[in-house]
Amino acid sequence: MDPSTSQLSENISPSFEDTADFIDADRGFVGSLNPCVIKNARGDTVWDNDEFNFLHQQPCPETVNPKLWRQAQLLSKQGLYRISSSIYQVRGFDISHITFVEGKTGIIIIDPLISCECAAAARELYYKHQGVRPVKAIIYTHSHIDHFGGASGVLPPVTNDNDTAPVPIIAPEYFMEEATSENIFAGPIMRQRARHMYGSQLPKSPKGQIGVGLGMATSHGTTSLVPPTINITQTGQTLTIDGVRMTFQMVPNTEAPAELNIYFPDERALLVAECATHALHNIATLRGALVRDAKAWSRYLDETLLLYCEDAKSNVQFGSHAWPTWGADKIKKFLAQQRDLYAFIHDQTVRQMNQGWNGTEIAERMVLPPSLSREWHTQGFYGSVSHNVKAIYQRYMTWFDGSAENLWKWPPKEEGARYVACMGGAEEVLKKSQVFISQGDLRFAATLLGHVVAAGDEPGNDAIAHLQCKNLLANVFEKLGFGAENATWRNFYLSQSVDLMNGKRAQGKNSSGMAAFAPNLSVEQWFGALSITIDGQEAGKEEKPFCIDIHVRDISEDWRLILSNGALTYRSQPNGERSSNRTEPDLALTLNKIGLCRLLNSKSSSSDILDLKGDVQALNKLLSFASITSKVKNQLQSYI
Structure with a gap:
């Protein structure tokens, strides 16, 4: 059972006999880091890609959705890869990839990962195979930390009195505002939910965390935020650094509020940072963030297709996640399908919304057309059709579904207590939940048990039945996690199953408040x-x-x-x-x-x-x- 796709979805899936992704993921391999374990100055491990070796040593078990297992096998590959004659990429050193572009005398580094230690280790792997070359510039493609956090790990030492970056730092306009704003107001609860989304407290195993659908995990090293010195403000803007010619496309308010793509005309190489990758992305991320604009996302992808596939003939397209696509025709097909994926979900959500359906109903009704359903890169490994539909509905219609009975509902604890009372107490809820579980309806069993857990085990409640319900809910969450195609759903289900078994259910209540006031903020x-x-x-x-x-x-x-x-x-x-x-x-x-x-x-x-x-x-x-x-x-x- 896959809880992250609609029950009404047609039985159309990509073929496991299609091995093209494995060929592309291995293409250009130069060398790996063995063991792929990265430590900080104190000797603490901040990244261990070898924890995922089990993915390549056994067939898919019953505890993992087969499609998600395949995705994890692809994303867990690590090492230095050659993309074109002068573009290299290190993959598998963080959730994102770091790119090295060779110029006349040095290198340009694009998206230096989350952690300084991981970025430095990636640079050393590049140096090992390509020789030591000075860093001439750093480019941030967008305002998420996995694309800028490791910058200090690869920058040359500061030699000026103003403590400014010793080389140009290039980023899209409004990068600094967006890189900091998302984590200022909602940082504590976002970080708490991110632990569940990324499964950071789960063991790396067939019964635990096997990636996040877009990469394998997030590193835990030292982060930095080095401000840009050059802003990219418009599509068509060009720069030449160390002999490397680059043309930029601005794609704001898509996957990130401040984001850009880069075309390298001398290589006929197109970097689409994160608007097109080998999975359906998030319109709203489960960790929490502003709802993204799916319509703008689709329209910018169409512009990308026009500028760099029809006007300019890209021969390789790559990003800061997953693996490249080679060949003009394959790139055009890939980008067109990604464009249509976001357009379809947006337009059909709005169409049904205007017919009077609410977000939850539309999510259950939404079925992708066969031409999209059968492609591997459109599968819901990171975002899902279900929660993306609800995000689009929220963007236009707010949280309220239009039904008056939902306008002033009780909070979960009070509502749960009333539901349990109506059903005759926790023991009766337990019995009914077991019936639904035996029928395979884990979704409703989780709802019933969730009411008991939310109500709590305060005096007057049946403490034994409450404990049994909590343990059974943990078991239901585990089953839902094992069946999920979407990695972030899997991680949420399994993380909260662990929380329940450990006697807690973290919901962000009584948060410790703001994180430290970072010195680099204004x-x-x-x-x-x-x-x-x-x-x-x-x-x-x-x-x-x-x-x-x-x-x-x-x-x-x-x-x-x-x-x-x-x-x-x-x-x-x-x-x-x-x-x-x-x-x-x-x-x-x-x-x-x-x-x-x-x-x-x-x-x-x-x-x-x-x-x-x-x-x-x-x-x-x-x-x-x-x-x-x-x-x-x-x-x-x-x-x-």
Whole structure:
């Protein structure tokens, strides 16, 4: 049973006798890293691709969907590969791939993985086979961390006084805004859900994690964010670096808000970063993110097809995930099918939406045409038709499905308690769930058992029956995971099965709050992050508003923070100007940027505060409402 595809889908699947992907995935192989284990300076393992060797040592077991097993076999291949006469790629060192383009005297590096250690190891593998060449530039294709996080691992040492990148760093316009914004406001819950999506706590085994459908896993090394020095702003923009000619296509608001593709005319090589890969991608990712624009996605792919397959004749197309496609006709077919895949799902969702169906109903009704269903690269290994349809519905119609009974539902705990009571208690739910399981209806069994688990085992509930339901739900999740074609569904089911067996079910409640305020973010981004850590209920008890002026001396920025009615407002004050009718602050504080960073991260010392005038209690209150530790507040007492 495959829970990640519609029950109404026609029985049309790609052929396992088609081995073209294996031929393409092996083409151009130069050499591998053995063992493929990458460690940090402390000796901790940050990447171990050898954990997936079992995929190549046994046939597909009953605990894995056969199509997903095949995908994992392909994605787990690792080593250095030659794509064209001067383009090489290291695969299998992270969830994404790193690309090396040879110029006259050095190399251009594209998408340096998540971790610095993994990027450095990939560069060393390239050097081993191609010789040491200086890095002449780095290109980020888009604003997701698996395409920029390892940059510091491959950059030459900084030799200037301004601590700026020693070589050009090229990225699409608005890269920095998008690379940071997604993780500022919703970072804690995204990271928690990402652990389930990527199965990072699962063992690598036929009963555990076997990849994520787009790659095998995410590395756990040191990350970096080196700001771009050159922005690509329009399609058709060209650059020549170290003799390498490049033409760029802007594809914003597709797979990432800031994204680009690259055409290398001298190689007739086309890099489509992540808008076309060997799996259906996500319109909404299960870890959480803004819903993507499937219609724009499809239209940009059509532009790619026109510019680089019809006007220019690409001979090889590759990306930062999966494996390349060679041959003009094969590339045109691949890109056209990818274009039509996103267009079909979008247009048919909207068509049925306008007929009155809601997102869940459309997801059950959606059937891809046979011409798409039989292709391997359109399968739902990473995104799924089911959750992509619901994402498109959400983009247009919000969370509300239009049925009034769903407008004001009880939260899961209260709703679960009422369902259990209506059904005669947890024992009766347990019996009914077992009946549905015996009938093969794992989906509804999970729903029934989920109500019992959500209701909890508080006094008055049958504790033994509750425990039995929780264990049975864990078993149901395991069965659903074993049957899933979609790797992220599998990882979610199996991760939450483990959570249940360990006596917990993580739902993001009582999260620890914001992650550390990263030094490379702007002051405005820090204050944006600070505003969503404020406990509005507690802060709202303050009847009198107060404001704090902060002068960041070394970067000449002035800000006013206003706490009123439980909400924090932050205003830039250009050049420190104050109008004559502006109210005086309760507190005026002067720091350098690093001092402000340490203050927000509970690591400040008295020397960080360069000047302070007014009531320090205003800052104490603000920090307490943001749950920033009392250590900082105690250090400020000397200023009272």
